[in-house]
Amino acid sequence: MQELLEVTEAGLYCAAGDFYIDPWRRVPRAVITHAHADHARTGCSRYLCAAPGKHVLRTRMGSNATIDTLRYADSTTINGVRVSLHPAGHVLGSAQVRVEHAGQTWVVTGDYKLQADPTCQAFEPVACDVFITESTFGLPVYRWPEPETVAAELNAWWRANRDAGRASVILAYALGKAQRIAALVDPEIGPIVAHGAVMKLVEAYRASGIRLPSIDRVPPAARRVGGGRALVIAPPSVLGSPWLRLFGESAIAVASGWMTVRGVRRRRNVEKGFVVSDHADFPGLLAAIEASRASRVLVTHGFADILARLLRERGLDARPLATRFTGEALGDTADDDGDEV
Amino acid sequence: MKAFTELYWRLDATTKTSEKVAALRDYFAQAAHADAACALAVLCGGRQLRAVSTTDLRQWAAETAGLPVWLVEESYAHVGDLAETLALLLPDPDPEAVEESAAPGLAAMMQDTIHALRGLDSCGKQEIVRATWQRLAPRERIVWHKLLTGGLRVGVSRTLVARALADLAGVEPAVMAHRLMGDAASDADGFAQLLTPATAADDRRPYPFFLASALDQTDVGAVADDLGPVHEWQAEWKWDGMRAQLVRRGADVTAWSRGEELVNEAFPEIVSAAALLPAGTVLDGEILAVGRGDAGGPISLLGFTALSRRSGRRRVPKKLLAEYPCWFVAYDLLEHDGEDIRSLPLVERRQRLDSLVPACFGAALAGSLPDRAVLSRSPLVTGDSWEALARCRAESRTRGVEGLMLKRRTSGYAAGRTRGEWWKWKIEPLEIDAVLLYAQAGHGRRAGLHSDYTLGVWDGDRLVTIAKAYSGLADAEIVELDRIVRATTLERHGPVRICAPTVVLQLAFEGVAASTRHKSGLAVRFPRIVRWRRDKQPAEAGTLADLRRML
Numbered sequence A: 001m002q003e004l005l006e007v008t009e010a011g012l013y014c015a016a017g018d019f020y021i022d023p024w025r026r027v028p029r030a031v032i033t034h035a036h037a038d039h040a041r042t043g044c045s046r047y048l049c050a051a052p053g054k055h056v057l058r059t060r061m062g063s064n065a066t067i068d069t070l071r072y073a074d075s076t077t078i079n080g081v082r083v084s085l086h087p088a089g090h091v092l093g094s095a096q097v098r099v100e101h102a103g104q105t106w107v108v109t110g111d112y113k114l115q116a117d118p119t120c121q122a123f124e125p126v127a128c129d130v131f132i133t134e135s136t137f138g139l140p141v142y143r144w145p146e147p148e149t150v151a152a153e154l155n156a157w158w159r160a161n162r163d164a165g166r167a168s169v170i171l172a173y174a175l176g177k178a179q180r181i182a183a184l185v186d187p188e189i190g191p192i193v194a195h196g197a198v199m200k201l202v203e204a205y206r207a208s209g210i211r212l213p214s215i216d217r218v219p220p221a222a223r224r225v226g227g228g229r230a231l232v233i234a235p236p237s238v239l240g241s242p243w244l245r246l247f248g249e250s251a252i253a254v255a256s257g258w259m260t261v262r263g264v265r266r267r268r269n270v271e272k273g274f275v276v277s278d279h280a281d282f283p284g285l286l287a288a289i290e291a292s293r294a295s296r297v298l299v300t301h302g303f304a305d306i307l308a309r310l311l312r313e314r315g316l317d318a319r320p321l322a323t324r325f326t327g328e329a330l331g332d333t334a335d336d337d338g339d340e341v
Numbered sequence B: 001m002k003a004f005t006e007l008y009w010r011l012d013a014t015t016k017t018s019e020k021v022a023a024l025r026d027y028f029a030q031a032a033h034a035d036a037a038c039a040l041a042v043l044c045g046g047r048q049l050r051a052v053s054t055t056d057l058r059q060w061a062a063e064t065a066g067l068p069v070w071l072v073e074e075s076y077a078h079v080g081d082l083a084e085t086l087a088l089l090l091p092d093p094d095p096e097a098v099e100e101s102a103a104p105g106l107a108a109m110m111q112d113t114i115h116a117l118r119g120l121d122s123c124g125k126q127e128i129v130r131a132t133w134q135r136l137a138p139r140e141r142i143v144w145h146k147l148l149t150g151g152l153r154v155g156v157s158r159t160l161v162a163r164a165l166a167d168l169a170g171v172e173p174a175v176m177a178h179r180l181m182g183d184a185a186s187d188a189d190g191f192a193q194l195l196t197p198a199t200a201a202d203d204r205r206p207y208p209f210f211l212a213s214a215l216d217q218t219d220v221g222a223v224a225d226d227l228g229p230v231h232e233w234q235a236e237w238k239w240d241g242m243r244a245q246l247v248r249r250g251a252d253v254t255a256w257s258r259g260e261e262l263v264n265e266a267f268p269e270i271v272s273a274a275a276l277l278p279a280g281t282v283l284d285g286e287i288l289a290v291g292r293g294d295a296g297g298p299i300s301l302l303g304f305t306a307l308s309r310r311s312g313r314r315r316v317p318k319k320l321l322a323e324y325p326c327w328f329v330a331y332d333l334l335e336h337d338g339e340d341i342r343s344l345p346l347v348e349r350r351q352r353l354d355s356l357v358p359a360c361f362g363a364a365l366a367g368s369l370p371d372r373a374v375l376s377r378s379p380l381v382t383g384d385s386w387e388a389l390a391r392c393r394a395e396s397r398t399r400g401v402e403g404l405m406l407k408r409r410t411s412g413y414a415a416g417r418t419r420g421e422w423w424k425w426k427i428e429p430l431e432i433d434a435v436l437l438y439a440q441a442g443h444g445r446r447a448g449l450h451s452d453y454t455l456g457v458w459d460g461d462r463l464v465t466i467a468k469a470y471s472g473l474a475d476a477e478i479v480e481l482d483r484i485v486r487a488t489t490l491e492r493h494g495p496v497r498i499c500a501p502t503v504v505l506q507l508a509f510e511g512v513a514a515s516t517r518h519k520s521g522l523a524v525r526f527p528r529i530v531r532w533r534r535d536k537q538p539a540e541a542g543t544l545a546d547l548r549r550m551l
Helices: A051-061 A147-163 A177-184 A196-207 A242-247 A262-267 A282-292 A304-313 B002-013 B017-030 B033-044 B054-065 B069-079 B082-089 B095-101 B106-113 B122-135 B138-148 B158-169 B173-179 B188-194 B220-227 B268-274 B303-310 B318-323 B346-356 B361-366 B386-394 B475-487 B544-548
Strands: A006-008 A011-014 A019-021 A029-031 A046-050 A067-070 A075-078 A081-087 A095-101 A104-108 A130-135 A167-171 A192-194 A215-217 A231-234 A250-255 A272-274 A296-302 A317-320 B233-237 B242-249 B252-257 B281-291 B326-336 B375-377 B403-408 B422-426 B430-441 B450-459 B462-469 B489-493 B496-499 B504-509 B511-514 B522-525 B528-532
Touching (some): A051 A196, A147 A177, A147 A272, A167 A242, A177 A231, A196 A215, A262 A272, A304 A317, B082 B138, B106 B122, B242 B268, B252 B268, B281 B303, B326 B346, B386 B403, B462 B544, B475 B496
Parallel strands (some): A046 A067, A192 A215, A296 A317
Antiparallel strands (some): B233 B403, B403 B422, B430 B450, B430 B504
16 A cells, blocks of 8 residues: 655655655655754755744755745645644754644754754644654663753853853754754853854744844954853864864863763763753653654654653554664764754 | 762862862761771772662663663763762652751661672562652752662772771871771771871881982992992992882781882782781882793793783782783891891991891892792892993893992982982983973962873874873973964863874984884883974874884
8 A cells, every 4th residue: 555655765755745745866846844954855846844943044054945834733735635733842843743644744954953943933842644754863871861951051150161261162053952052052152153064054044033142253264252251052063173263262061962971971072061952852852752742653863762662562563764864963073954064 | 978979079070089089088077987997898808799780770760860761871972971960850859858868877877778789689679769769859859869779889999998097097198008907997886997096016117218219320430439439339220120029027927018008919929029028028029910931930020011010900810810920029128026127238238138137139130040939039230330331331221120229339329319329320212302292280389281292103105103292391382382383273071182293303212112002113212302393393203113222
């Protein structure tokens, strides 16, 4: 029997509607959950994304891309298949894709989180028959601290560095994490500056109406930017590059869900790790799966086999689904858009 | 428990010695003596006993967290540390219970939640473990799990602990290291004793080592010009061992490395031999690993690699004692009959040494020493001209030594490096042209620059690694090489970049030995870069066969 959504060479495909969701090849019609590089690739003829994500997707796909938008919860019909987008809480404009056809409803989560995030709309559960979920942090050791707790830790770290005359460099994905960090910290502590890759998206967030504190672009070839007081937000790829020397003496931290684990913190060879993730933690994944009321669950990128096994033991029809999505990269210093600095 | 947990995480967070010592000092300064004694046993004691099996612990954690055991196993496989895995997946503790449990110190905690488990059945143990989980925050749980399973390792040496405690007690680190020998402080009283002020009786300190300067001249005429008449100099072999002082004072012997580390435990045979010296004796010399021949036959030098199997140990297995016996070869006497004689001229100190230590290491090497003397004196190298000494020096490699030591006969034993009195006249290093294969970013000043290089030579048509080298290039060259490394990276493994072979570096080293660490099966000693051979292509680099010839 033909499934409503299937993984093909080009990506997750809806044959009935002849469109793809987050394809990894150039296709005529792509529905995009969010603009991270493993979900949104350039070169498709037409993109559809949630309205709040338009500026962000434009930044990544280029000015020539044809981007249609849909407000959250509005629906459209593509070749007789009903498609609607619902907040996924991952980054600005991220969406779960609901696909309905011939009495069947599927939801593709893309990446999502349940935690509060002032820079994007909160995750909303969508009832469906088949739920395709990510599983980046699908192990019970991953449980996120409250955002206020992390904010307090971040502020204390920045303040201590500032008092010691050292810049505070925090490595975070240029899209989403960087803006969330800027919104989490207390801008009274000192100036916030950001790498060019981050600034592009800060501008896209501002153009989309998201309020962020004042952030300055790091000027090229400057010296001791911020005078040892600044919080510097940069993509992970700057680690080990001469760019970091612009700030004089500095403390370097990574913001990632993987920072939960001590061994990972040590391997990354940075002083400090903050547990901040735009993905659901283990309880979050289980809560979202339950809220979908789906009887069938397909588990993609992350700990797919493990999560699917646990769900089967709990009475669901669950199996892993192989895709080319990567989620939050573990231990590697590439940014989500893969560019090296 | 809270304070000890803080200590654990401070130690874990840094690789800097000074920060580790500061963390230890802060902990010991505030800890009750009973807790401090406990911490001392945990930090530098031997093996800790396991109070519960990890299988039980996993089972109970799975039940408490409402997870299947296989999922706990999968989590462990991912995290790589059982203590941490369990701490992370257990439900959050009861905040009120955590508040209350802040009070008990390490000693009480160990007594009530670890030692108390011994002799209990599984149910009894489980009850205590579950109750403890309820009152510990995740950070504390990790440390407690490690104590519980006997697996707490924090990367502090006894020397670091001694430094911290010495600072606290206001005594010399050497005095503290001596006080910490054995099981000195197993309870509160014992710990209090550690912190008492120093008395004359516990002075076991070595003297500051006198270091020789390198004599870079290879030309005999130039040496003669620099040093003057040959009869003003005493020549000795420069041994390829570990510089050490033997201090025989009061009732015992202490052996100290040049880093002022107490090495008694690593070399028990030397310590017992030195016990026969009269009290009030301090010898300066070299610890060497020797191969015993047949009874009455000559012994041989085993070299630095063999010695490194013995050094740094706190307990030496019998097998290693037999396989790599270590001897002490004395070349100077610093204290005689309890008197500091460092200001006497070398010839006079040497005469006293000769009468104090009659056995000569040279005789042992020649097979003419009837008794195997673990403690002997270093032979003098005689030559009535610089040319004669140069000929001796040329034999160094076949003799397994590094060259000659030249000491002015009138010299006193100074502290540190005083130029002009003692020279090391080493043989020229061996050299090979090697290809840059991997590079890793450096630390400190070189952070972010790929300045740690792994080099290889040809084995047939493939390149095999032989050495890691850090030093030798100019800063500008390092920056340039960093750009080449980035541009020619084939693969990245964490911080290590595998590069396409394009760069040839001339490598100098002191010797070649068999190794399991490098793919080549060989390792070179003290490798350093001499120069960047821009004139050479990788195909022109050295081969494994070249290196084998230098073995």
